[in-house]
Amino acid sequence: MxxxxxxxxxxxxxxxxxxxxxxxxxxxxxxxxxxxxxxxxxxxxxxxxxxxxxxxxxxxxxxxxxxxxxxxxxxxxxxxxxxxxxxxxxxxxxxxxxxxxxxxxxxxxxxxxxxxxxxxxxxxxxxxxxxxxxxxxxxxxxxxxxxxxxxxxxxxxxxxxxxxxxxxxxxxxxxxxxHKGVYRYKCCVRGKEAHSSLTPHSVNAIEMAARVVGRLRDMGEGFEREEPRFEGFDVPFSTTSVGQFHGGIADNVVPRDAEFRYEFRDLPTANAAQMQSEVVAYAKSLEPAMKKVAPAAGFEFETICEIPxxxxxxxxxxxxxxxxxxxxxxxxxxxxxxxxxxxxxxxxxxxxxxxxxxxxxxxxxxxxxxxxxxxxxxxxxxxxxxxxxxxxxx
Ligand SMILES: [Zn+2]
Missing domain, CATH: 3.40.630.10 (Zn peptidases)
Structure with missing residues (x-):
């Protein structure tokens, strides 16, 4: 040839x-x-x-x-x-x-x-x-x-x-x-700032973001533990990964804003849309407590890419x-x-x-x-x- x-x-x-x-x-x-x-x-x-x-x-x-x-x-x-x-x-x-x-x-x-x-x-x-x-x-x-x-x-x-x-x-x-899918999202968390001695009057955006990040980690561990394997892939189960995390301005200021970006790489037999719904639902479940302190507090999600x-x-x-x-x-x-x-x-x-x-x-x-x-x-x-x-x- x-x-x-x-x-x-x-x-x-x-x-x-x-x-x-x-x-x-x-x-x-x-x-x-x-x-x-x-x-x-x-x-x-x-x-x-x-x-x-x-x-x-x-x-x-x-x-x-x-x-x-x-x-x-x-x-x-x-x-x-x-x-x-x-x-x-x-x-x-x-x-x-x-x-x-x-x-x-x-x-x-x-x-x-x-x-x-x-x-x-x-x-x-x-x-x-x-x-x-x-x-x-x-x-x-x-x-x-x-x-x-x-x-x-x-x-x-x-x-x-x-x-x-x-x-x-x-x-x-x-x-x-x-091949697996690639689903990427950005999550912006709005809290309420305060002097760090007055935490009950604030909503700590980093801490709220961290709870969702923790949830992502739990989901990833769940896939590794329980998901039916798709043999042939180097990693034969779906994965989650948080790639970026930003937040905070000083040690003594409760942060008003935090932002992180994450992805799912779902098996062809899995469902990334469901994974994302689970994350959004979990974030929403945290909002009532946040809004009690600051009505404007909450989570906003943005899709970066969805490659099935x-x-x-x-x-x-x-x-x-x-x-x-x-x-x-x-x-x-x-x-x-x-x-x-x-x-x-x-x-x-x-x-x-x-x-x-x-x-x-x-x-x-x-x-x-x-x-x-x-x-x-x-x-x-x-x-x-x-x-x-x-x-x-x-
Ligand atoms: Zn290419």
Whole structure:
């Protein structure tokens, strides 16, 4: 398996574009839109509120009865403070731990997959496969999967019903059929300040926050003790974690404000919405006593992100297709969140499969080996050559 110069060139071009989540991704989206336009393919763009970022959705093989989505996110994490030995936007090809590799931010996570998919647009267009290929590239995945929700809503509104979805996150080209969800929240606690000698006349925001934090800890220990195991994950039960806690201004002032942020990583068989309801209900149970002292005291919750867990199946036709195209017999689970759960929840059978390893993602000197890219290219070529799929169009 060798990698074609065109596929590598596309991957490099995308890596050279700075699409850190906080920035616009329009340079990249327009580049892909223009490439597809030259092939006569129209792209659907859906924008964020300020129109600085867009999702792109395009269909190669319009009119065919069903379609398979190749999905990727266009944004990357930043590299501030990381110790890189090269420019993260250089898209350098050089020898690495896994042989010749493409270096740069987003090389593994996940611009190479997008570049290689786009570089095969013409083959998909000319393919005699009985299904269309949809390209679905989103913004703001790394900060909470916000873009793809708009993209999926647009498909629903336009009555586009894809059959299946392949999310090209780095799994070393092994089809992945499950991951946990990531649900993050912020809780602001309002109390009432007082001189610390007069605590009965105050509401201590830190202490109230700490009770909820303690509840989160208890829930986490409960999952570890009692939750039915989901074998295959490094941590085979749901977890809770408080990541930040701020509050207080001085030793002798009862704090009026406290704030903490926490997350649930729920098993595909668990229910994060229920976990969050339990936390909110517990906080609400503390409020009457707080409000007796200060009517304005209480808890406020804010959602930071809700990325649902994903549970596919090894028997899903799209999983079997991914196995066939990669030559992999087995499947795997991944520890990170992806957009897969959102596609699955929209009724689209989904698998996660892409080049490179999550171990290189978000790291300094991020890379993906050319051998992995060659496997990804073989995957795309196999997909274009596929003549039948063993499940009927939806
Ligand atoms: Zn990613």
């Amino acid at each position: 060798t990698l074609s110069p065109q596929a590598l060139e596309f991957a490099q071009t995308l890596v050279r574009m700075n699409t850190v989540s906080q920035n616009s991704n329009l340079e990249l989206i327009h580049f892909i839109r223009d490439h597809l336009a030259r092939l006569g393919v129209k792209s659907r763009l859906t924008f964020n509120d300020s129109k600085t970022k867009a999702n792109l959705f395009a269909t190669l093989g319009e009119g065919k009865p069903a379609g398979i989505i190749l999905s990727g996110h266009t944004d990357t994490v930043p590299w501030d403070g990381q110790d890189w030995s090269m420019d993260p936007l250089s898209a350098l090809v050089k020898d690495g731990p896994e042989g010749p590799s493409l270096y740069g931010r987003g090389s593994a996570d996940m611009k190479a997959f997008i570049g290689i998919a786009v570089s095969h647009a013409e083959q998909f267009l000319n393919s005699e496969a009985p299904f269309a290929i949809h390209l679905a590239f989103s913004y703001d995945e790394e900060v909470g999967c916000f873009g793809v929700k708009e993209l999926i809503a647009d498909l629903r509104d336009a009555n586009i019903q894809p059959l299946a979805c392949i999310v090209g996150e780095p799994t070393s080209m092994v089809p992945a059929i499950a 867990s994903f549970l596919g199946s090894k028997d899903d036709p799209v999983t079997r297709l991914a196995q066939e195209l990669t030559g992999e017999q087995g499947t795997t689970l991944v520890a990170f969140g992806t957009e897969a759960g959102l596609f699955k929840n929209a009724g689209i059978s989904t698998v996660v499969c892409g080049p490179g390893s999550i171990r290189q993602a978000h790291q300094p000197d991020e890379y993906v080996s050319l051998a992995q890219l060659a496997r990804c290219e073989a995957f795309m070529q196999g997909l274009a050559r596929t003549r039948s799929i063993d499940w009927p169009p939806a």
